[in-house]
Amino acid sequence: MALLANRLTNLGTENAFKVGEDIQTCVDRGMDVIKFNLGAPDFRSAPHLNQVSITELEAGNSGYCDPAGIASFRQAIANHVRLSRGIDVTPDQVIVTPGAKPPIGYTFQTYVNPGDEVVYPSPGFPIYESWVTFVGATPVPIQLSEDTGFAFTAEELAAHLTERTKLIILCSPSNPTGGVLSRENLRDIANVIRDRCRPDVRIYADEIYEHILFDGQKHHSIFSEEGMPERTVLVSGHSKGFAMTGWRLGWAVLPTTDEAAIFKQLNINTISCVPPFLQEGGRAAYEDPSTIKTVSEMVTAFERRRDWVVPALNSITGVTCQLPKGSFYVFPNVAGVCDKLGIFEAYEALSSTAKRKTTPGGMLQMFLLYRYGVATMDRASFGRIGSEGQHFLRLSIANSMDDIQRGIARIKEAVDDSNGFTNFVKEERLWD
Ligand code: PLP
Numbered sequence: 001m002a003l004l005a006n007r008l009t010n011l012g013t014e015n016a017f018k019v020g021e022d023i024q025t026c027v028d029r030g031m032d033v034i035k036f037n038l039g040a041p042d043f044r045s046a047p048h049l050n051q052v053s054i055t056e057l058e059a060g061n062s063g064y065c066d067p068a069g070i071a072s073f074r075q076a077i078a079n080h081v082r083l084s085r086g087i088d089v090t091p092d093q094v095i096v097t098p099g100a101k102p103p104i105g106y107t108f109q110t111y112v113n114p115g116d117e118v119v120y121p122s123p124g125f126p127i128y129e130s131w132v133t134f135v136g137a138t139p140v141p142i143q144l145s146e147d148t149g150f151a152f153t154a155e156e157l158a159a160h161l162t163e164r165t166k167l168i169i170l171c172s173p174s175n176p177t178g179g180v181l182s183r184e185n186l187r188d189i190a191n192v193i194r195d196r197c198r199p200d201v202r203i204y205a206d207e208i209y210e211h212i213l214f215d216g217q218k219h220h221s222i223f224s225e226e227g228m229p230e231r232t233v234l235v236s237g238h239s240k241g242f243a244m245t246g247w248r249l250g251w252a253v254l255p256t257t258d259e260a261a262i263f264k265q266l267n268i269n270t271i272s273c274v275p276p277f278l279q280e281g282g283r284a285a286y287e288d289p290s291t292i293k294t295v296s297e298m299v300t301a302f303e304r305r306r307d308w309v310v311p312a313l314n315s316i317t318g319v320t321c322q323l324p325k326g327s328f329y330v331f332p333n334v335a336g337v338c339d340k341l342g343i344f345e346a347y348e349a350l351s352s353t354a355k356r357k358t359t360p361g362g363m364l365q366m367f368l369l370y371r372y373g374v375a376t377m378d379r380a381s382f383g384r385i386g387s388e389g390q391h392f393l394r395l396s397i398a399n400s401m402d403d404i405q406r407g408i409a410r411i412k413e414a415v416d417d418s419n420g421f422t423n424f425v426k427e428e429r430l431w432d
Contacts, residue, residue, distance in 0.1 A: 007136075013130065014130075015378075016037050017038075019375060022375075026369060026373060035399065036395040036397075038396060039329070045281075048288055049244070049285055049291070052283075056277035062275075064273055064276075065275075065279070068260070068263075071091060073096055073283040076287055077091075080286045087223055089229070093257055094260065096250070096279060097250045100236060100239060102267075103204075103233065103263070104128060107252075112132075112137050113135075116138065116164060117138045118138070121174065123379060123394075126382055129141070140165070152172075153185065153189075154189045158196065161192070166200075168203050170203060172221075173209040173210070175329060176329050177331045178330065179326075189222065190226065193231070194227045208239060209328075212240060214325055238250070238282055242294075244285075248278070249282040306330065310330060312405075313408065318334065318336025318339065329397065334361060342422065343360045346363060354432060358430075368411060370424060370430075371414065372414045376393040
């Protein structure tokens with residue numbers, strides 16, 4: 001009998017965390033690493049929210065609580081959904097989770113059987129594909145194209161639906177592309193779903209970046225479209241918009257209270273509950289009017305950085321970069337850089353085992369990290385299936401302007417260093 005369960009071979013990961021080991025190696029060698037890899041705002045959680053939780057903790061609110069989430073927080077979330085999406089939901093449909101990541105796994109465990117088809121954007125948040133393969137479902141990635149601004153269109157969706165489709169994942173604003181689904185887009189997508197999908201097909205609407213939109217745009221949600229609240233698991237939370245990644249506050253609104261009860265049961269089976277004193281701080285994020293100002297200052301800073309970094313990236317030979325409309329990532333195409341540095345040839349020269357461990361983009365990612373102290377993410381980190389031949393990097397701009405400028409200067413230097421790349425491959429032997 002083997003030590004590990006068979007299903008583990010199908011579990012993916014989030015490389016943004018995994019690359020931490022390589023970063024540590026570089027730091028241990030004395031390098032100064034600029035971290036464009038992690039999707040965490042460089043802002044702190046707001047003092048007025050911190051204070052709420054500190055006061056609660058000091059008052060003794062430190063025990064177990066309702067596994068679904070405390071009633072006042074669920075009510076605040078229901079109010080937020082009504083105000084932002086124009087749809088009434090009851091607190092009984094809301095489940096509080098430790099961050100917006102657990103509802104992904106809960107959704108697969110609740111709705112998806114082996115062999116069911118799951119449609120999801122690629123590039124997309126890697127945990128979607130990880131769960132598709134983990135539960136033995138059939139992956140149906142929609143390859144988003146740079147030429148169309150990485151749009152997830154109704155036409156593309158229609159072309160990927162079959163009788164076996166069980167779950168459709170949408171993410172807007174998107175990680176990693178910064179693409180945003182417009183109202184029109186969403187209306188068309190909803191039309192396709194109403195026309196083509198059985199009522200038991202579920203939509204997973206990942207809206208964790210709902211507060212981070214540029215150019216004065218407003219957030220639009222599939223949840224607001226006719227017939228969609230009955231089919232949609234709407235998910236968001238506090239990590240990104242409120243700069244509270246470490247608080248682990250997320251939530252899901254389920255189509256029915258019965259489905260919400262299953263998510264509650266999954267909480268009971270795993271985490272029991274989210275700490276009640278943290279939920280009080282989370283509630284205040286929606287209820288205290290000063291939060292709006294805090295969020296908008298942060299979004300303005302991200303927008304300023306975006307406006308600097310995109311032209312700077314486009315000025316590098318071999319790089320083309322779209323202008324993201326939301327979230328805090330840029331996703332430049334680096335095929336020209338791979339070509340210039342001889343990375344395609346170096347990749348082809350790797351053994352077949354080594355090839356399985358990386359991609360040309362992954363080799364560039366490691367060269368930038370190990371030789372220039374710039375940590376980025378490669379395309380394959382955002383859905384591997386069907387991504388061959390696509391060469392992108394993701395950079396998080398949730399970093400100070402100073403770090404962003406230093407990082408881009410280093411990348412500029414690196415793209416001219418083909419000797420450095422050749423030596424790097426020989427010296428580090430990262431994929432042997
Ligand atoms: N969904 C997307 C698209 C994300 O980018 C992330 C975090 O990077 C999450 C979900 C998970 O968020 P949390 O940290 O709240 O679990």
